[in-house]
Amino acid sequence: MSAVTGPPATLGTAAARPAHRDPNVLRWLGAYSCSMLGDSVYYIALSWAAVQSGTPAQAGLVMSASALPRAVLMLGGGVVADRLGPRRVVIGSDAVRCAAVAAVAALLFLTSPGLWPLALLALVFGTVDAVFLPAVGALPARITGKDQLARVQGMRGLCVRLASVVGAPLGGLGVALGGAPAAFALAGLLIAGSVPLLISVRIRALPADDTAPARDAEPIPGPRRGARPGTASASSPAENPQADPHPAAAPAASTPTVSAPTVSAPPVSEPPVSERLDTSEPLDIPAPLETPEPRSASAWDDLLAGLRYIRGHRVLAPLMVAIALGDFGFVGPLNIGLTLLADRRGWGASGMGWVLAGFGVGAGAVSLLLAVRGRLPRAGLVTGGACLAGSAAIGALGLVLHLAAAVGVALLVGLLAGLSGALCGALLQTQSDPAYLGRVTAVASLVSLGLAPLSMPFTAAAIGAWGLGPVFVASAAVCGLGGVVCLAAPGLRRAELPR
Structure with a gap:
């Protein structure tokens, strides 16, 4: 496939530009915000239509129909994102979701078909999410420099908070004005708004050894197979023993790596490339769109290579374990546990809303901090400390008796859990080889969105058997193990x- 180039761009200048001033990043952020807002409106419309068309039990089945394909297909979605390119996958995913929502909206406008189109729509969304989520996670590393990924993570967190705050009222307004069909139509329009923005986003090429088929080999000490003699590998330290033994502490390159053209090696008598080129000046090279190289390995081999890459990585392997423990200890208490807490304490739905608002303010403040600062020093150490402190706050939330105290504790949970979660996401982005980032994101998303929600019915059953306090404390202990x-x-x- 021939490469398609976008408008000329000075890569060195783009890398030096902060993410919040980079038009390319802002276009992606606008597309992501439109997509997340559309998702929020869609879930409001789906829940309302399901309740109106069937029994509560049937509505619950429709709302959970997307979970199974999302969990089963998530790892394969990471392979798809890495093989086809994250930008291409995100554009296709949003286009399919927009078409599916628009079709259901038109069907509901014309007739009353019952629950089957809603269930089918939920299945389509779950299937598309399985490829959309890994691709979204892999895309930031292809549009900005590594030193800006933490700032992008904070900006992305702000968009998620904005979508959750604005999306629900928008969905409710759509239902109030025109019922479920109008709300679905609004969701489709919002998702459609992301597509032209995504098309305008320009993608950085991967380094040459990351686009070669041999890059999917298991990361073992020694030079990467398929790399040309005399070229430096852009791989992680586990793959390249000649690299800095502590790359996390080393500053990122000021200019992004560009795929080298296929040329013959220079004569031995010539000086090295690093001496012949003046790297102090930025290279004026057009920014190419993503162009996946042909692969000899199968999709299954790619999946196994990604899992081996995570397992052998000295940062990503323990980070995945920490994410899993943190999510399993966090999801139950802050979802079903909080609902039961508000009911048994007599706070009602409004009280639960205040507690959730406190958590949202804390998490949003952390996202804003990361977006403004761009990085926090000693990120790994801070992540562990914030996870331990946040787990203590989760345990305390189940013991408080008064609403005001619960709001204050929830604010603390949002600050600490939001900090550890944001730093986990930033470390995942910056420590991963971009060529594996779709698969890495798929594993993290599978844990957070596919497996962790399964703990909610067990949390509810445990609260019924042993009470709120013991279950919140036990969940906090599991979350604290992630910090350990x-x-x-x-x-x-x-x-x-x-830096």
């Missing part, structure tokens, strides 16, 4: 965000 893993793993504890 962060502090006990040397590679993760010493990990730094690029």
